[in-house]
Amino acid sequence: MSTQAPTFIQPLQSVVALEGSAAMFQAQVSGSPVPEVSWFRDGQVLSAAALPGVQISFSDGRAVLRIPAVTAAHSGRFSVRATNGAGQATSTAELLVTAETVPPNFLQRLQSSTVRQGSQVKLNVRVSGIPSPGVKFYREGAEIQSSTDFKILQEGDLYTLLIAEAFPEDSGTYSVIATNSGGRVTCTAELLVQGEEAVPAKKTKTTPQVRQPREEKVRLCKASTI
Numbered sequence: 226m227s228t229q230a231p232t233f234i235q236p237l238q239s240v241v242a243l244e245g246s247a248a249m250f251q252a253q254v255s256g257s258p259v260p261e262v263s264w265f266r267d268g269q270v271l272s273a274a275a276l277p278g279v280q281i282s283f284s285d286g287r288a289v290l291r292i293p294a295v296t297a298a299h300s301g302r303f304s305v306r307a308t309n310g311a312g313q314a315t316s317t318a319e320l321l322v323t324a325e326t327v328p329p330n331f332l333q334r335l336q337s338s339t340v341r342q343g344s345q346v347k348l349n350v351r352v353s354g355i356p357s358p359g360v361k362f363y364r365e366g367a368e369i370q371s372s373t374d375f376k377i378l379q380e381g382d383l384y385t386l387l388i389a390e391a392f393p394e395d396s397g398t399y400s401v402i403a404t405n406s407g408g409r410v411t412c413t414a415e416l417l418v419q420g421e422e423a424v425p426a427k428k429t430k431t432t433p434q435v436r437q438p439r440e441e442k443v444r445l446c447k448a449s450t451i
Contacts, residue, residue, distance in 0.1 A: 230312030231256035234286075237305060237318035238379055242295045243356040243406060244324045249291040252305050252316050260307035262288045267301045295322045328408035329354035332382065335401060335414035342420050346388040350401050350412065353382055358403040362386045365397045393420040 235253035242248035254260055262283045264271040271279070271290075276299070280291040288305050304317040333351035340346055352358050362369045362377060362384075369386065371377040376387040388395060400413040 227257060228309070228311040229255070229257040231260040231307035231309055231314040233307070233314055233316045236316040237303065238381065239319040239321070241321045241323060241355050241357050243326055244296060244322055245294055246356055246406070247291060247293050248295045248299070248320055248322070248356075249289065250303055250305070250318060250320070251287060251289045254286050254288060254305075254307045254314070256307060256309050256311065256314075258309050259286075260309040260313075263306050263308070264288075264290055265304040265306065268304075271303070295320070297322050297324075323355055325355055326405075326407040327353070327355040329358040329403035329405055329410045331401075331403070331410060331412050334412040335399060337415040339417040339419065340391055342392055342418055344391050344418075346386075346391045346395075346416065346418075348386040348388075348399055348414070348416070350384050350403075351382050352384060352401075352403045352410075354403065354405045354407065356405050358405040360384045360401060360403045363400045363402065364395075366400075391416075391418045393418045 232255050233252055234255055237250050237252045240248050240250065254262070264281060266276065269275070276292070278293055280293070282289045288307070290303065290305070292299055300320055300322045302317060302319055304315055306313060306315045330353050331350055332353055333349060335348055335350055338346070348362070350360070352360055360379075369375050369377070374389055376389070378385040378387060384401070386399070396416055396418045398413060399416055400411055402409060402411045
């Protein structure tokens with residue numbers, strides 16, 4: 226059985242949470258054998274006893290830490306460490322607890338685009354807000370779930386819908402809705418995926434460019450009389 230050191234496929238993301246609301250950190254880790262996972266807060270080992278109410282789980286490579294109701298005392302640097310016989314990896318992010326609510330706002334909106342069939346497509350938005358908004362992508366009004374073909378990625382305030390290989394049937398209206406306790410915003414863009422052009426049965430000759438004849442001045446000659 227081959228061994229593989231732990232790797233974070235999806236690292237922790239920093240969280241801004243409203244006081245009294247729930248806050249959650251999650252990360253996706255791979256490795257063989259399956260790594261053991263431990264959590265730390267400001268460098269100290271974290272446990273349910275050290276942080277009352279904290280909920281920690283690890284299943285199918287997904288490590289989750291959830292605090293049902295945060296207070297200002299929960300603010301700090303959280304880390305998750307994955308360890309197996311081949312090595313270890315650590316991912317770290319910040320939790321900021323605030324009493325202020327700021328409605329979501331798009332710092333970068335979706336952009337309409339036209340691509341060729343088979344191209345990789347990235348639809349990006351940047352979203353701010355306190356607490357951190359929940360962000361969902363839609364196509365023609367139907368929510369897109371993250372899958373092999375359509376991956377939803379997050380890096381800080383940047384959210385990306387990654388289409389690994391676009392086809393004409395993926396064309397349409399895409400939208401993003403960002404929501405938190407302060408409000409909700411949406412933005413929309415069009416994606417056009419152009420299919421391969423049909424090859425004509427016969428090659429058509431290229432029509433030569435017709436040059437316009439130069440205007441010739443007509444000379445009027447008077448008949449001379451002898």
